[in-house]
Amino acid sequence: TQSTWDQGFVIKMAGSGYDYDVSTLSPEGKIYQVEYAMKATENSSTILGMVCKDGVLLGTEKLIVSEMMVSGSDRRVYSVTKQIGMVITGLLPDGRCLIDRAKEESASFQKQYGIPITGKVLADRIAQFMHMNTIYLWARPYGCNIIIAAFDEFGGPTLHLIDPSGQCFGYFGCAAGKGRQIARNEIEKLGAKNLTCKEAAFNMAKILHKCHEEMKEKKFELEMSWICPETGMTHQMLPKDMQKEMEIRAQETLEKEAMADVQSQIMKNINICLLYTSDAADDTPCVDLGGRRIIKKKK
Amino acid sequence: RPPRSTPKPSSAASDVYKRQVHGDYLIDMESIDWSQPIRDGTTIMAVVYDGGVMLGADSRTTGGALIYNRVSDKIEPIHKRIFCLRSGASAHTQKIAQLCRLYIGQLGSELEETPPVYSAAKIIQSFIYNYKSFLSAAMICAGWDPIKGPQIYTIPLGGTLVRENIATGGSGSAYMSGFCDTHYKAGMTRKECRDFMIQSISLAMFRDSSSGGIIRLLDITKDGVSREYISHDQLPLKQNNYSQSCLLYTSDAADEGLGVDLGGR
DSSP states (O other): OOOGGGGGOSSOOSSTTSOSSTTOOOTTSOOHHHHHHHHHHHTSOOEEEEEOSSOEEEEEEEEOOOTTSOTTOSOOEEEEETTEEEEEEESHHHHHHHHHHHHHHHHHHHHHHSSOOOHHHHHHHHHHHHHHTTTOTTOOOOOEEEEEEEEETTTEEEEEEEOTTOOEEEOSEEEESTTHHHHHHHHHHHTGGGSOHHHHHHHHHHHHHHHTGGGTTSOEEEEEEEESGGGTTSEEEOOHHHHHHHHHHHHHHHHHHHHHHHHHHHHHHOOOOOOOOHHHHHSGGGBOTTSOBOOOOOO | OOOOOOOOOOOHHHHTTTEEEETTEEEEGGGSOTTSOOEEOOOEEEEEETTEEEEEEOOOEEETTEEEETTOOOEEEEETTEEEEEEEEHHHHHHHHHHHHHHHHHHHHHHTSOOOHHHHHHHHHHHHHHTTTTOOEEEEEEEEETTTEEEEEEEOTTOOOEEESEEEESTTHHHHHHHHHHHOOTTOOHHHHHHHHHHHHHHHHHHOTTOOSOEEEEEEESSOEEEEEEOGGGOSSOTTHHHHTOOOOOHHHHHSGGGOOTTOO
16 A cells, blocks of 8 residues: 555656665665665766876866856866865765765875875775765765866876766766766767877866757856866866866857768769850750850851 | 882782892892883884885883883884884783774775785874873884885874884984984885994993893885894894903902903902
8 A cells, every 4th residue: 555655756766666775785786875865966967087197177067057156166176185176066065075085085084194194095085085975774875976187196097987876987088967977978079188188178068068059049057177287287177268268169169060060971872063055055966064065066 | 211110018928939040149139110101111123125115123121121022023013014113011012003003904995905004104193192091002014005105203202193214213312312413314125224224222221221132123125025134143233242341350350460360360
């Protein structure tokens, strides 16, 4: 018998009974609450990161919620330490809580060991922290994906993607959010490992614009950051004018590519067609390829 | 510090030990202060040479006037390429080294790399500084890591942390400071460094009553760690150098100028 709560639901949820708390496993071996948390990120802003020849890049696209909002106040990319940056997507308040935790972990690591925390260690610790919320009854999982970009003496430039289940992997290029499929394909095609950060940043702007294409009518802005020799291997936001210039260039390039696509489609359907004047059409042997009439002088 | 005098109640059983006959002399065991904490009185030293770092120490552990261990090992392992030298109260330094070993082990497995020597020194410093009113410990932390190469960090009593290329510590270090200042040079070879350290430590052991025994040496390089010890008969300065040349004269013999042979007869 259904409880009174269920009467409000139109769609019967896939979990049906095994999804009420995160400490329950379904008979197929899934934890539905964790899967629902991952759904929270699937429809949110795209985030992506790339490891380049000389550094790391992070980027995200964000919808402008209101014209009245002060630009730059809806932050997604944060510096955790001088050489580590994080970007969040999904439930943003959850993400900001994780960024605070990351700052605490980094500070306590530095206090104890005297060296700055490395990207791999921080990513492992944050992943463990997120995972902790998937095993206890009284907590819910964090509904966000985060990408941690870091540079340290041990691992060089590193990139880690963490999802709500607490899984954490190192990547050369990764993406999460709505446009992750497009972004992942583009990043693979790009081969950022052979580009410098400056070259790859333009490509990142292009990819982010491309990911946003389905929602063209909604206004959006980009947030991009990098760790590269230009910043002394510290984590900085891309300079505003550089970012603007790259976005304009990216949009133009995308438009050109779109035009080129359309043109190539059209060109396939056009056959070469010669002009015939009505006169020339009558004088069959007297028409050359230019469509001109050949007048033979009759002797 | 001067030995504290504590009241010693005498019972029948302990009367036996009050007087011991040692050769021609009677030793009044009661006047020796047995309540002194066990200390690594010590001479410890570490030197960076071209290719690695070498650590050296004497081997005497004292408790007041008694030598508890004449072949003790003051070189403590912290990690595969990180070691520390202990001086001060043995209990304190052993505990600090043990805790440092624990934390650096955790760091090494988290980083999955050779942990930096600086981190080990930082951990030792945090104990000595934060508990300085309870502890009497001065330590030298030395080792090799892939990022900075061979390093030495001294952490004296107050808890400062200083990186040096040559570090000395312990009560014996005062007696060899002149020698070290004169004869140390940067970028020595392994053999030069070894000879330099053996000479300095034996000078210190010769004059400091809290240092003695054998010299223990440990060599840390990128490729590995090797240990050796220099036993007392191989020391450049032997402890009984002077006593051999100091003969007993009775007052009679002193009057008979030329009539005294080497035995003092």
